Amino acid sequence: MTASSTVWFNGALAERRSADPSVASNTLHLGIAVFDGLMAYRNGGSWYLHRGIEHVRRFTTGAARMDLALPWSADELLDGIWELLETVPPRTHYVRPIAYRTGPEVFFQVERDTSSACVFAVPVERDQDEPLACRISGIQRVPHRAVPASWKVSGAYANSYLAAREARASGYDDGIMLDAGGLIAEASTSNLFFVRDGALVTPRLTPDIFPGITRAVVVELAGALGVPVLEEDLRPAELPAFEAAFLCGTLSELRPIDRIGDLAYRSEGHPVFRAVLRAFRELTHQ
CATH class of the missing domain: 3.30.470.10 (Aminotransferase class 4, branched-chain amino acid transferase, N-terminal domain)
Incomplete structure (x- = not known):
């Protein structure tokens, strides 16, 4: 628009x-x-x-x-x-x-x-519910020693553009970037959360990961709901252990992920995701 x-x-x-x-x-x-x-x-x-x-x-x-x-x-x-x-x-x-x-x-x-x-x-449109298909990106997240992640420097977002373009060219909605050590970092412009055994799991907030404001809101809302939030170093090999996944960001809000590569999730209807999403929408509809 x-x-x-x-x-x-x-x-x-x-x-x-x-x-x-x-x-x-x-x-x-x-x-x-x-x-x-x-x-x-x-x-x-x-x-x-x-x-x-x-x-x-x-x-x-x-x-x-x-x-x-x-x-x-x-x-x-x-x-x-x-x-x-x-x-x-x-x-x-x-x-x-x-x-x-x-x-x-x-x-x-x-x-x-x-x-x-x-x-x-x-x-813009708000409250979009359509699940997203993601892939592990071949584009590496820019390390913080190259450009600090938290400053939102315009030139650094060519990295995000390339990850998103690569994903869409191969039939996906977004790419999930890894850091230099092979750990899951974030999507092109969004932070990531997963669900495992009733808890939210998110990549540990290292200097290479953007400290998103919406990420912080999700953590706050989960705490108010009594949902544990775990920060962990995550690798792609660990993705099958999760029940659901979603992206969060200012523009994306909270969007469920229904697959990462060939791995399918039932994120949209997962009770933990639905509870956090409901709380987020109550907050933003005030």
Whole structure:
């Protein structure tokens, strides 16, 4: 779907085209940008911005670490998001803030700082139930010593693009990437959970795995439901031991996995998954 024609750009609402970077920007050539994504749920006649301040703080922290200095605080950016939402149709939107360089500074070292911040919104569907088919990807997860996983650096997401493209080209919905040691890391843009003996099992949160906000929400909801959550080092050979599996992420929300390669799961109707999904939807429909 098309991004909003109005954006929040450097402190004010503007037309989207006014926020375009130069064709010679090192953002375009080198991926020197940091982004985030959050859901603005439309419930009845009001907006619910899910974990808004956590997303915006993660965004500003990543931007600072990439030397994309922004003069706006997390609270000011959050105010800008609320301002933008008043200009879009009253339906659920995915909101994307991005910090980048607009000027023609193509090389690593820039002569002048042309850092900018833009926020736009894209209308999206919510509460999607269709199970996903995944495969173990031949694309390795970028190690944190190459690009830190938690910063959401734009250039690093070419890795996710390649994993997703490979999966779809071979008839799957998504790819599950391994780290350099052969451990299960995450899907192209989502964290992973499995179900075993009434407990949730998820890859141990090493520096190579993205510490997703939705992942943290799932852990919180499971705790409130009395469902144990185990963090473990997981290898593909262990996949047959699980009863169900699902992806979680800001845009994907919670999506059941019905197969990984030739291995079938009955995730969609599994009582543990259904309980966590029900709690998540109660939270996001408030």
